[in-house]
Amino acid sequence: MKSSFEIAGLRVEPGQRRAEVLELVCAGVPLKMPLYVLNGAGEGPTLVVTAGIHGAEYVGIEAALRLAQRTDPQALRGQLVVAPIASQLAFAKRAIYICPPDGKNLNRCFPGNPAGTFAEQLADWIFTNLIRHADFYLDLHGGDMNEALIPFSIVRRSGNAALDDRSLALSQAFGLPYVVGSVVRGSTYAAATELGIPSVLAEVGGQGLWPEDQVRQMSEGLARAMRHLGLSSQTAPPAPPTRLLEEMHWLRSEHDGLFYPQVAVGERVEAGQALGRVADYLGNSLQAVVAPADGVVLFLVTTLAMNQGDPLLAVGA
Numbered sequence: 143m144k145s146s147f148e149i150a151g152l153r154v155e156p157g158q159r160r161a162e163v164l165e166l167v168c169a170g171v172p173l174k175m176p177l178y179v180l181n182g183a184g185e186g187p188t189l190v191v192t193a194g195i196h197g198a199e200y201v202g203i204e205a206a207l208r209l210a211q212r213t214d215p216q217a218l219r220g221q222l223v224v225a226p227i228a229s230q231l232a233f234a235k236r237a238i239y240i241c242p243p244d245g246k247n248l249n250r251c252f253p254g255n256p257a258g259t260f261a262e263q264l265a266d267w268i269f270t271n272l273i274r275h276a277d278f279y280l281d282l283h284g285g286d287m288n289e290a291l292i293p294f295s296i297v298r299r300s301g302n303a304a305l306d307d308r309s310l311a312l313s314q315a316f317g318l319p320y321v322v323g324s325v326v327r328g329s330t331y332a333a334a335t336e337l338g339i340p341s342v343l344a345e346v347g348g349q350g351l352w353p354e355d356q357v358r359q360m361s362e363g364l365a366r367a368m369r370h371l372g373l374s375s376q377t378a379p380p381a382p383p384t385r386l387l388e389e390m391h392w393l394r395s396e397h398d399g400l401f402y403p404q405v406a407v408g409e410r411v412e413a414g415q416a417l418g419r420v421a422d423y424l425g426n427s428l429q430a431v432v433a434p435a436d437g438v439v440l441f442l443v444t445t446l447a448m449n450q451g452d453p454l455l456a457v458g459a
């Protein structure tokens with residue numbers, strides 16, 4: 143007989159789903175944490191899914207909600223834990239990149255710090271209560287309110303070949319068109335892989351939109367990942383072939399001002415190609431943006447407004 147499953151203080155019997163909005167306090171600031179816990183009727187691994195780590199990336203949030211609400215716990219083998227709006231204050235404020243109370247990017251704060259600032263304490267809560275109990279971990283993102291992107295997945299290159307192979311296999315099952323290796327620290331999936339948990343960050347959508355075809359693309363990726371991990375025998379259309387990209391080059395603005403891109407998202411570019419320019423408030427050019435390598439434009443900021451230090455675009459090479 144399968145036993146009950148408990149995570150983040152929620153106990154769930156086999157074949158049952160529980161949905162709660164937890165009340166948390168991080169660095170003295172109250173916030174809500176919507177959480178779904180499904181304890182499958184059958185034995186299997188624990189999959190943790192987060193979305194809304196960046197609060198205005200809506201395709202992932204909606205796909206996570208549908209996954210949590212539509213998965214049948216009687217047909218589930220294993221445990222499914224879904225935090226669909228992991229940064230609720232950022233969601234409520236429609237904040238770009240950051241957590242409003244301390245202005246930090248939550249996805250640079252993992253594994254977190256229980257004595258730190260708001261975002262560091264929230265990262266610690268998510269990591270300690272949810273992610274560290276996972277056998278597999280998926281984090282759903284997209285372009286932020288000010289960004290367009292083509293769908294891709296990011297996996298951490300940890301140096302542990304067996305672990306990296308499992309993350310890569312999971313990203314290929316998810317089936318977004320590109321998979322990029324990353325060595326960035328502080329992110330959800332990087333902290334999870336430090337614990338040996340195969341992890342994928344999936345990016346679909348952007349610009350504050352959540353069109354049905356993009357939500358479906360994310361949902362189909364989740365269905366294929368669930369099947370790949372043995373949690374579900376639900377069918378989904380087969381994944382198109384994924385292209386592996388070795389590296390993701392982030393280009394950032396050196397100035398406050400206006401951004402004039404000269405390429406479109408998804409466009410192939412060559413090393414040395416002009417990608418755009420940053421101008422001052424009178425329109426005078428301050429920075430020429432040049433492709434650092436041959437590759438494809440994975441995301442692109444689409445707002446005219448630009449700030450010093452902000453990303454302009456990324457080239458996957």
Ligand SMILES: [Zn+2]
Pocket residue numbers: 195196199283284286
């Ligand atoms: Zn994001």
